[in-house]
Amino acid sequence: xxxxxxxxxxxxxxxxxxxxxxxxxxxxxxxxxxxxxxxxxxxxxxxxxxxxxxxxxxxxxxxxxxxxxxxxxxxxxxxxxxxxxx
Numbered sequence: 569x570x571x572x573x574x575x576x577x578x579x580x581x582x583x584x585x586x587x588x589x590x591x592x593x594x595x596x597x598x599x600x601x602x603x604x605x606x607x608x609x610x611x612x613x614x615x616x617x618x619x620x621x622x623x624x625x626x627x628x629x630x631x632x633x634x635x636x637x638x639x640x641x642x643x644x645x646x647x648x649x650x651x652x653x654x
Contacts, residue, residue: 576622576623580602583620584604584606588606600624601621601622601623601624601625601629602621602622603619603620603621603625603630603633603634604618604619604620604621605618605619606618606619
C-alpha cells in the first residue's frame with residue numbers, strides 16, 4: 569500500500585487528468601506549493617473528497633491558507649444574500 573502522506577512523485581496533471589481545469593496564475597507569478605481539494609467518485613461510485621498538499625508546505629502554512637480561503641468563501645456566500653438595503 570502506498571503512503572499518500574509522503575508520496576509526492578506525481579505531477580498534478582497526471583493525478584487529476586487532462587480534463588481538470590483551473591484558472592491560470594497571474595502573469596509573472598510562479599507556483600511554489602499548493603493545496604488541492606478535489607470532489608471525487610470513489611471506487612464504488614460514491615462522492616467523496618480527496619485532500620492533497622505539496623511537500624514544501626508546512627502544517628502552519630496549510631492551516632493559514634485554508635483559514636483565509638474559508639473566510640473569503642464565507643464572505644462571498646453572505647454577499648450572495650445581501651440586498652442593496654443591507
